[in-house]
Each structure stands twice: as structure tokens, then as C-alpha cells.
Amino acid sequence: MKNNLVYRLYGRTKGRKKKSNNLFSKIKLKKIDKEIDYIIDIGAGYGESTIQIAQANNDKIVICCEKYVDGLSSLFSKAQTLSINNIEIYQGNVHQLLDEHFKKDSIFEIWILFPDPWPKKRHFKRRLINKLFFDKMHKYLKKGSTINIATDSKSYTSQILETIYNVKQDFKWTNQSKSNWDYNSEILPETKYYKKALKNGLNPFFAKLEKL
């Protein structure tokens, strides 16, 4: 019961219209192998980022951590079509994935692209990125490993900036100068929410941090 409360996830698990299947369970997370480098794509939605990261890192395993069934089905069929075999799926909350499957200093890289912004002030506490989560990522990442974060929400950007300041002893912010904050889609994944941001005339913020 206690864990159900701790690992609660807000938002949708299934779309309203589409019928999804659970074929994606064929590539569900296997036992963690300490010889393998793992990259975690948190809240990957339809998995465009997972595909791109997996293609660029074919010597590593990319774990897509997401609960949204339609997104996971879509990721599974794209990976099949493109014969990508270094993706594993964890259907659930990233807090649980980290706490129950990883050891200290073991993860190679983390991606968090366009996390749910929860724009209402009373919902800010639902946001994933805060000091507690940075502390957790710090525990599980290897030294020198990176975290990649993007958001198109102004208030979330402020919260992220404040958090980066509060963890400056633990992480080096590699694109600290404001001129490097733009989301460069020539090198970064064009996800559904990235495209949505552009359509709405927003200029997403991107931050890359390295564990000290």
C-alpha cells in the first residue's frame, strides 16, 4: 500500500480511441546486467526519442520508462520495423524503476524530454523534476554521466533553473550560457511534444548536466 502511494502516476494510461495491444511486453525490461551501459528515456510518450537514442547508441540498452500504453505499442512497432533490438520497456514510474532495479553509480545517461508541465500552481508538486529527483538521479548515475532535460513551460523552466542552482555541487551544467539553451532539433529528437511546442510558437528550453 505504501509503495502504491509513493509510485503513484498522474495522467493517462490509455488513449480514448485507439485500441492498443500489449505486444510491447515482448521487449520488457530484463534483469539489469552490470556489464551493459543503460540509458533511460523517462516519459518517452510515443517513443520517437527512444528510437533516435537507441540508433545512436547501438552498443547500449535504452530503457523506455513510460506508462502510456498507446505510446508503448507505437514504440514497439517502430522498433520492429526498423529492426532495432537495443530497446527495453519499463511500464511504470521511473522512481520505482530506479529504486527497484538499479544500483548506485550504474546508469550511463538519462533523458527527460518535455515532462508533464502541470501548469496549475496547486499541481506543481506533481512535477517530476525537483531537488529530490535530482538527488535520486545523482545516486544512480555513473560519475561523468549526463542528464538531458527539455521543457516548453516557462514556469517549469524557472523551477528547473532553481533546482540546477541547488544541485550545483553535484552536477556540472554543460550548456550554462543562455545562448545554448535552445532545443536544437538537428541533434535532439523531434518528439510529439517538441512539435506541439513549435506549433504553439514556443521556444523549448534544453539543459544538459554532467554528474560530478
Ligand SMILES: C[S@@+](CC[C@H](N)C(=O)[O-])C[C@H]1O[C@@H](n2cnc3c(N)ncnc32)[C@H](O)[C@@H]1O
Ligand atoms: C508530456 S509527455 C511527453 C512525451 C514525450 N517525451 C514527448 O516529448 O513527446 C510526458 C510523459 O511522461 C510520462 N510520465 C510522467 N511521469 C512519469 C514518471 N514518473 N515515470 C515515467 N513516465 C512518466 C507520461 O505518461 C507522459 O507520457
